[in-house]
Amino acid sequence: MIAGTAYSRRAGGSAPRHLRRLPVPQTTDWADVQVVGIPRALLFYRFGVLWTAFFESIGRTVVVSDPTDKAIADEGDRLSVDECCLASKVFVGHVESLVGRCDAVFVPCYPTSDHRSGFCTKFQSATDMVRNTFRDDKLRVISCEVQNARKAKDVRRAFCDMAVRMGVTPKDARTAFKAAWDAQRAHDEALASAQERTLRRLVDERRAADAAAAAGDDAVVRPLGILVVAHPYISHDPYLSGAVIDSLEEMGATVVYADAMDHERAYKKSFEFSGTMPWLINRELIGSILLAQDRIDGIVLISAFPCGPDSMTDDAIMRCIQGTPILNLMIDAQSGTAGVETRVESFVDILRFQQKGGYVHE
Numbered sequence: 001m002i003a004g005t006a007y008s009r010r011a012g013g014s015a016p017r018h019l020r021r022l023p024v025p026q027t028t029d030w031a032d033v034q035v036v037g038i039p040r041a042l043l044f045y046r047f048g049v050l051w052t053a054f055f056e057s058i059g060r061t062v063v064v065s066d067p068t069d070k071a072i073a074d075e076g077d078r079l080s081v082d083e084c085c086l087a088s089k090v091f092v093g094h095v096e097s098l099v100g101r102c103d104a105v106f107v108p109c110y111p112t113s114d115h116r117s118g119f120c121t122k123f124q125s126a127t128d129m130v131r132n133t134f135r136d137d138k139l140r141v142i143s144c145e146v147q148n149a150r151k152a153k154d155v156r157r158a159f160c161d162m163a164v165r166m167g168v169t170p171k172d173a174r175t176a177f178k179a180a181w182d183a184q185r186a187h188d189e190a191l192a193s194a195q196e197r198t199l200r201r202l203v204d205e206r207r208a209a210d211a212a213a214a215a216g217d218d219a220v221v222r223p224l225g226i227l228v229v230a231h232p233y234i235s236h237d238p239y240l241s242g243a244v245i246d247s248l249e250e251m252g253a254t255v256v257y258a259d260a261m262d263h264e265r266a267y268k269k270s271f272e273f274s275g276t277m278p279w280l281i282n283r284e285l286i287g288s289i290l291l292a293q294d295r296i297d298g299i300v301l302i303s304a305f306p307c308g309p310d311s312m313t314d315d316a317i318m319r320c321i322q323g324t325p326i327l328n329l330m331i332d333a334q335s336g337t338a339g340v341e342t343r344v345e346s347f348v349d350i351l352r353f354q355q356k357g358g359y360v361h362e
Ligand code: SF4
Pocket: 085, 086, 087, 088, 120, 121, 122, 123, 231, 304, 306, 307, 308, 309, 310
């Protein structure tokens, strides 16, 4: 309807290219795809429940690539151009690991139709990038174009059109989509609830520790809550950031994740920080910082080199988030997480020292 109403009255008469309605597919050229491969990388960590449930609901078998390891990361590095970020190189490695294990790989396209909730260009180009990179392997790619990931009807249209190309009736496709959408929402709500419980527990334990200290207990240890701020495909991929999380936990910190907070609340909150930031996930991460800031002791930012969106937002976070110590870590294909343990240990030591009245004096 967008193309037919508001934009038809513009000079020139047509909608911007990224807002034009895609034609409903007339072919069933993907009907023979029975086994769908899904790379365990990038937006799988955000929408993977929906994707998997949808294909299974239309009767397909789903093969998710194995967790990232050195072989996958090295292969992605070999197949990618140097300028790509570590996360997209790892994604390419996951696609490669699915060659021969499925009838087609699912690589959706997430263009930016809303300039306050868009995605990094990697997600717009992923389908073309995979088709081009693997053209000699004759790897089939199935895809759909999600105009606005925050709008259920946009996502439904993209997935239902794809399902029709797979030989599914529109009615069955809509039923499958509803089940998949609900599964993703339930998953996200469960994560957000768990985070809230953890944050509440931290507040309670901190109060109890303060009361014990006030009563003269010198041995009491205050809890240390650390918010890990990173794209979900970084913070929840053990190969990429496991060393950071392990170090934090080994030092007794309680780790909470910015990407697991309530997405809608975090998105809305982010407008207190910036009215113009274009990236959905970065918005949610920043909104989560604002929602959790008074209940945590420190923030660990983790970025994949050379991430364009993070290079801007990390700088803004470092400058604008006041009163909460921040450790900024960059991981790349060469050094990986080498050396991060030392930096994490130093950071935690400093936070503990501050808790005892160390460097910060009112
Ligand atoms: S947001 Fe950053 S890390 Fe993620 S795909 Fe884009 S450049 Fe890579």
